[in-house]
Amino acid sequence: MNHTPPFVGSAVVTGGSSGLGLAIAAALLRAGYRVALIGRDRDRLAQAIGELRGSGSGVGATTARGPGEVSPLPDDEGLFGVAADVTDPNSVRDAFEQIERRWSRLDVLINCVGQSDRGRVDALTPERLRALFDVNVTSSLLCSQAALPLLRESRGTVVNIGSLAGKFGTRYMGGYCAAKHALAGLTQQMRLEWSEAGVHVALVHPGPIRRADSQPRYQVDAETLPASAKLPAGGARLRGLSPERVADEVLRCIRRRRTEVILPRHVRLLTCLAAAFPSLGDRLLLRFTGGRTGPDA
Numbered sequence: 390m391n392h393t394p395p396f397v398g399s400a401v402v403t404g405g406s407s408g409l410g411l412a413i414a415a416a417l418l419r420a421g422y423r424v425a426l427i428g429r430d431r432d433r434l435a436q437a438i439g440e441l442r443g444s445g446s447g448v449g450a451t452t453a454r455g456p457g458e459v460s461p462l463p464d465d466e467g468l469f470g471v472a473a474d475v476t477d478p479n480s481v482r483d484a485f486e487q488i489e490r491r492w493s494r495l496d497v498l499i500n501c502v503g504q505s506d507r508g509r510v511d512a513l514t515p516e517r518l519r520a521l522f523d524v525n526v527t528s529s530l531l532c533s534q535a536a537l538p539l540l541r542e543s544r545g546t547v548v549n550i551g552s553l554a555g556k557f558g559t560r561y562m563g564g565y566c567a568a569k570h571a572l573a574g575l576t577q578q579m580r581l582e583w584s585e586a587g588v589h590v591a592l593v594h595p596g597p598i599r600r601a602d603s604q605p606r607y608q609v610d611a612e613t614l615p616a617s618a619k620l621p622a623g624g625a626r627l628r629g630l631s632p633e634r635v636a637d638e639v640l641r642c643i644r645r646r647r648t649e650v651i652l653p654r655h656v657r658l659l660t661c662l663a664a665a666f667p668s669l670g671d672r673l674l675l676r677f678t679g680g681r682t683g684p685d686a
């Protein structure tokens with residue numbers, strides 16, 4: 390059950406084919422880990438592997454290696470992709486069986502798959518809320534459960550990617566705040582229950598993250614929401630974090646067994662104030678997210 394030198398460990402990144410997950414995969418590779426990426430779309434996985442290998446050749450450089458698996462080179466043990474839907478228990482089981490067959494070892498699981506939302510609570514449907522729980526919460530539960538036997542052996546680490554929406558119930562975020570709050574509760578429960586087995590579970594709450602494509606990736610009902618709600622973090626006055634900065638904090642969580650990280654750091658003061666004085670917290674949040682604006686603002 391040893392690593393193949395020169396790897397310092399073995400890591401799985403769900404959602405590793407895009408955005409923050411891709412930046413975390415790059416940071417893990419730089420730190421000497423071998424990395425498996427999980428995503429649904431094989432072309433996107435292949436593209437990401439091409440980018441990570443610095444070839445830029447993307448899809449053309451890949452070789453399919455059995456069901457659900459995409460790999461850039463037949464003999465490359467350091468980086469590969471697994472096509473799987475992390476909201477589907479069978480797909481998750483198959484993915485982790487493939488990873489176990491290949492490595493027989495796992496040190497780090499990064500649960501990065503997640504999806505934001507926009508909308509008013511009065512328009513939030515049970516179907517939409519369930520879908521957001523599936524992608525933001527159930528996905529982390531299923532992958533962590535599937536990885537647990539190997540993580541127990543390595544006394545490894547799970548890092549769940551939350552959001553500032555998991556610390557505050559900010560306006561117009563549809564069902565995203567509820568889902569990320571649930572993820573925070575699940576993370577703490579996992580950490581407390583699995584600490585006896587030596588498995589560490591951390592949670593990173595990033596604010597809005599900069600990305601090359603600034604297009605919103607959620608549907609916005611423009612008629613019922615203020616224009617600011619379309620902006621990252623629902624228009625909160627925060628500068629976008631660089632994905633590399635967030636990825637560095639994820640690595641620090643692994644190395645130093647940090648429990649919870651809030652980014653940007655100065656927001657921690659607001660989380661403390663809001664927890665101790667909820668009415669003050671509400672007033673500060675209203676100011677912080679654009680004042681008492683309504684749909685006409």
Ligand SMILES: NC(=O)c1ccc[n+]([C@@H]2O[C@H](COP(=O)([O-])OP(=O)(O)OC[C@H]3O[C@@H](n4cnc5c(N)ncnc54)[C@H](OP(=O)(O)O)[C@@H]3O)[C@@H](O)[C@H]2O)c1
Pocket residue numbers: 403404405406407408409410427428429430431433434473474475476501502503504505524550551552553594595596597598599606621
């Ligand atoms: N972006 C931000 O500003 C921000 C801020 C705070 C927190 N976050 C959190 O950071 C995480 C990453 O966000 P992002 O914006 O960087 O994501 P993103 O660019 O939208 O990428 C999502 C990744 O997850 C994969 N994915 C989505 N659904 C999946 C499923 N059911 N099964 C397997 N893979 C799936 C996607 O690939 P496929 O589509 O091919 O499956 C893709 O690789 C999320 O948890 C998000 O809540 C983001």
